[in-house]
Amino acid sequence: MGRKKIGLVGGGQIGGILALLATQKELGDIVVLDIPEMESYVKGKALDIMESTPVLGCDAKVEGTSNYEDLAGADVNIVTAGLPRKPGMSREDLLSTNVKIITAVAEQLKKHAPDSFNIILTNPLDAMVYSFKKITGFPKERVVGMAGVLDTSRFCSFVAMELGISVEDISATVLGGHGPTMVPLFRLATVGGVPLTELLPMDKIEAIADRTRKAGTEIVKLLGNGSAFFSPAASAIAMAESYIKDKRRVFTCAAMCEGEYGIDGYYIGVPVLIGAGGVEKVLEIKLTEEEKAMLANSLEAVKKATAETGL
Ligand code: APR
Numbered sequence: 001m002g003r004k005k006i007g008l009v010g011g012g013q014i015g016g017i018l019a020l021l022a023t024q025k026e027l028g029d030i031v032v033l034d035i036p037e038m039e040s041y042v043k044g045k046a047l048d049i050m051e052s053t054p055v056l057g058c059d060a061k062v063e064g065t066s067n068y069e070d071l072a073g074a075d076v077n078i079v080t081a082g083l084p085r086k087p088g089m090s091r092e093d094l095l096s097t098n099v100k101i102i103t104a105v106a107e108q109l110k111k112h113a114p115d116s117f118n119i120i121l122t123n124p125l126d127a128m129v130y131s132f133k134k135i136t137g138f139p140k141e142r143v144v145g146m147a148g149v150l151d152t153s154r155f156c157s158f159v160a161m162e163l164g165i166s167v168e169d170i171s172a173t174v175l176g177g178h179g180p181t182m183v184p185l186f187r188l189a190t191v192g193g194v195p196l197t198e199l200l201p202m203d204k205i206e207a208i209a210d211r212t213r214k215a216g217t218e219i220v221k222l223l224g225n226g227s228a229f230f231s232p233a234a235s236a237i238a239m240a241e242s243y244i245k246d247k248r249r250v251f252t253c254a255a256m257c258e259g260e261y262g263i264d265g266y267y268i269g270v271p272v273l274i275g276a277g278g279v280e281k282v283l284e285i286k287l288t289e290e291e292k293a294m295l296a297n298s299l300e301a302v303k304k305a306t307a308e309t310g311l
């Protein structure tokens with residue numbers, strides 16, 4: 001059996017880190033695709049990574065292209081094509097431009113990689129995953145959005161900073177849409193099995209939850225000319241790895257809900273199991289009344305953005 005083929009659609013900030021991480025983890029051979037004006041740039045990035053493989057001790061072929069035929073038969077695609085935020089912009093401000101880009105990408109991937117598993121990162125996330133699914137008509141198991149893994153990772157990193165402890169033993173879940181309405185379920189967060197609520201006072205936990213909701217914006221402000229790219233790339237690679245290696249990990253992703261959590265026909269962040277079958281299952285948590293209300297509020301924001309795609 002040959003290596004897996006991984007298509008990275010969008011070879012910008014996140015795309016470059018995705019290529020490096022996928023190479024380091026030897027997930028497969030990588031094709032980075034961008035628009036024709038960026039073809040030379042992504043060829044340069046790809047070659048630069050290839051030239052690092054002897055030092056890294058990793059075997060992978062990395063190529064840059066603007067031709068979708070080079071993605072023929074891809075096993076996994078990770079889509080970051082689209083504009084990132086600039087300071088002062090919300091993710092929704094990107095919608096009208098990015099829905100056109102996602103539509104074009106989806107049409108091409110439907111044609112050239114009809115059996116692929118697809119992880120979408122383009123913002124506004126939940127609406128863009130919905131659009132990709134609508135245009136490709138791929139089964140819901142094979143179209144998923146990366147957001148909750150990152151939101152959860154942000155929450156866990158803030159907990160580790162606050163407690164001065166390792167990130168390794170922290171477990172948490174952040175549900176809902178990828179934006180200020182997201183729902184950090186701190187009730188269920190644990191550190192080495194110890195409930196977070198027993199380790200930190202509620203005001204500190206609330207502050208961490210609040211920082212998590214605004215964490216993307218915090219990075220956008222600091223960077224000044226784009227949005228986060230290391231942590232989104234690492235999050236998407238964790239999802240791709242679970243699929244490629246059939247690890248069957250459980251984490252929060254934007255998945256198509258069809259009745260779960262009382263949500264029908266929308267992509268939103270919920271815990272899912274990712275294995276060789278793609279999104280094999282949405283796992284349901286019994287929520288408190290307060291959490292239900294927060295998720296309902298988040299769903300409203302997702303519904304609004306989804307409606308604005310016009311799809
Ligand atoms: N097909 C392929 N690539 C495209 C297309 C297209 N139709 N349109 C734009 N691109 C490419 C751009 O040329 C650019 O190289 O997508 C890349 C996006 O890279 P960056 O601008 O560096 O953005 P990045 O930080 O990687 O974020 C990408 O992910 O997190 C989200 O909000 C973020 O929507 C943004 C996306």
